[in-house]
Amino acid sequence: MDQYMCLLLHPDSARDFLVKNGDNFLNRPIIYTNQVLSHNFSGLSQARDKRWEATRNTFSSLSTNVLLRKKTYYVEEKIKETINHFANHQIGNKIKSWKFTKPLIMNIFYEYFQISEPFEQTMVDPECWELIEGLFDFVSKAQGKPLLNSNVFGLFIGLYHKLSDLKILKKSYSVIKKKLVDPHMDSIDRNAPRDTIDELILLNESYPKEQQFEHNVIAPIFDFLNAGLNSTSILMEWFLLIMANHPEVQEKIYEELSTINKSFISTKNRYKDTPYLNSVINEVIRYRLGTSTAPRETKEDIEIGGIFIPKGSRVAILTSSIFMDEDYWENPQQFIADRFIGEPKGHMERLLLYSVGKRQCVGKNLANDINYLFCSNMILNFKIKSSTNTIIDDTPIFKLNSLPISHKIILEKR
Numbered sequence: 181m182d183q184y185m186c187l188l189l190h191p192d193s194a195r196d197f198l199v200k201n202g203d204n205f206l207n208r209p210i211i212y213t214n215q216v217l218s219h220n221f222s223g224l225s226q227a228r229d230k231r232w233e234a235t236r237n238t239f240s241s242l243s244t245n246v247l248l249r250k251k252t253y254y255v256e257e258k259i260k261e262t263i264n265h266f267a268n269h270q271i272g273n274k275i276k277s278w279k280f281t282k283p284l285i286m287n288i289f290y291e292y293f294q295i296s297e298p299f300e301q302t303m304v305d306p307e308c309w310e311l312i313e314g315l316f317d318f319v320s321k322a323q324g325k326p327l328l329n330s331n332v333f334g335l336f337i338g339l340y341h342k343l344s345d346l347k348i349l350k351k352s353y354s355v356i357k358k359k360l361v362d363p364h365m366d367s368i369d370r371n372a373p374r375d376t377i378d379e380l381i382l383l384n385e386s387y388p389k390e391q392q393f394e395h396n397v398i399a400p401i402f403d404f405l406n407a408g409l410n411s412t413s414i415l416m417e418w419f420l421l422i423m424a425n426h427p428e429v430q431e432k433i434y435e436e437l438s439t440i441n442k443s444f445i446s447t448k449n450r451y452k453d454t455p456y457l458n459s460v461i462n463e464v465i466r467y468r469l470g471t472s473t474a475p476r477e478t479k480e481d482i483e484i485g486g487i488f489i490p491k492g493s494r495v496a497i498l499t500s501s502i503f504m505d506e507d508y509w510e511n512p513q514q515f516i517a518d519r520f521i522g523e524p525k526g527h528m529e530r531l532l533l534y535s536v537g538k539r540q541c542v543g544k545n546l547a548n549d550i551n552y553l554f555c556s557n558m559i560l561n562f563k564i565k566s567s568t569n570t571i572i573d574d575t576p577i578f579k580l581n582s583l584p585i586s587h588k589i590i591l592e593k594r
């Protein structure tokens with residue numbers, strides 16, 4: 181059977197498809213490799229139909245659950261620890277930024293799902309590293325390899341899975357179970373779920389007994405960590421790289437932050453106090469974060485705007501095209517720090533980084549919080565410089581994400 185792929189190149193068509201006709205595009209396509217790796221579409225990011233809906237609903241508690249909202253406090257604490265760590269141990273060192281951003285994000289995620297006291301450990305919890313390594317293995321095997329989408333590779337992975345019990349996932353699964361799920365299981369009150377993990381445990385109990393606990397409870401948490409870790413870290417890496425190349429922009433951000441007159445910038449400052457920084461962050465996203473959103477599959481034949489899309493087609497938003505389209509942006513190839521000041525009409529609607537509609541990124545608010553706190557407090561405390569005193573090559577490498585070329589930066593204390 182012919183397989184069609186429909187790439188959405190206009191923000192309006194992205195909304196026509198994924199919002200107005202969203203119910204027809206809720207599923208991910210069946211890719212055999214993903215089917216095997218997601219244990220037959222369990223978890224969240226590859227789940228389909230009713231299974232996806234039920235699991236996704238449990239994650240809605242992320243933005244509504246009071247306990248979790250309170251955890252913004254922990255996010256801020258983790259950022260403070262990182263800034264202190266940089267100030268005390270990393271000044272003048274040549275730094276690969278991902279070596280710090282990834283553990284920071286993983287620590288924040290852990291806190292988010294913890295029910296006990298927050299970690300005493302700062303920066304790099306050894307088990308946290310173990311989990312990161314597991315995820316690295318997994319993602320690096322998947323990054324940018326078209327073969328992975330083929331059935332041939334899927335069969336190979338399937339065989340490997342049978343022989344090895346999918347070792348790449350096993351390590352991460354066991355850390356998630358031990359660190360996050362077991363403490364919930366030990367203290368859950370079935371009449372008063374405390375957070376997303378409690379809700380996943382209850383959801384699992386509503387399924388037939390023979391269905392596996394790890395597929396229903398651990399796989400969605402794994403998906404959450406996996407989907408959030410690299411994407412958020414890469415955004416922060418791009419911010420640091422672009423700042424190293426634009427010291428004049430750093431100074432303007434610093435000037436703006438100085439008027440707040442605080443030793444720590446919090447998420448509360450975002451909307452009223454820092455229009456210039458907000459514009460810079462949006463411009464970093466537009467300038468270097470565009471790729472393609474995760475594909476969806478058409479449930480039924482449909483015609484939208486005179487275009488016929490057969491059932492089973494794949495649909496994705498090509499953000500790399502929208503973010504660089506001359507019809508939408510003046511000089512799109514240039515980094516223009518104040519492009520978003522006052523959020524000129526249409527600019528934010530075109531910044532579809534997290535996709536749109538019911539299946540848009542579930543971690544969008546958390547990613548925005550982490551990113552804002554990190555960027556603002558880094559500039560408040562440090563000058564960011566290239567380790568070679570030359571402009572860092574900012575050509576993106578397109579894989580699953582748009583990655584910066586390997587580089588190092590240096591921090592100087594303000």
Ligand code: HEM
Nearest residue numbers: 225404407408411412473474534535539540541542543547
């Ligand atoms: C800059 C950071 C991030 C970017 C650019 C990003 C982008 C995306 C995109 C484009 C999708 C596909 C949405 C769709 O199909 O319409 C997605 C899905 C998802 N994201 Fe994110 N994301 C980010 C951060 C996060 C974070 C921090 C988390 C969790 C902590 C997260 C968890 C997820 C999950 C679980 C899905 C699958 C949702 C589903 O299939 O229902 N993401 N993300």
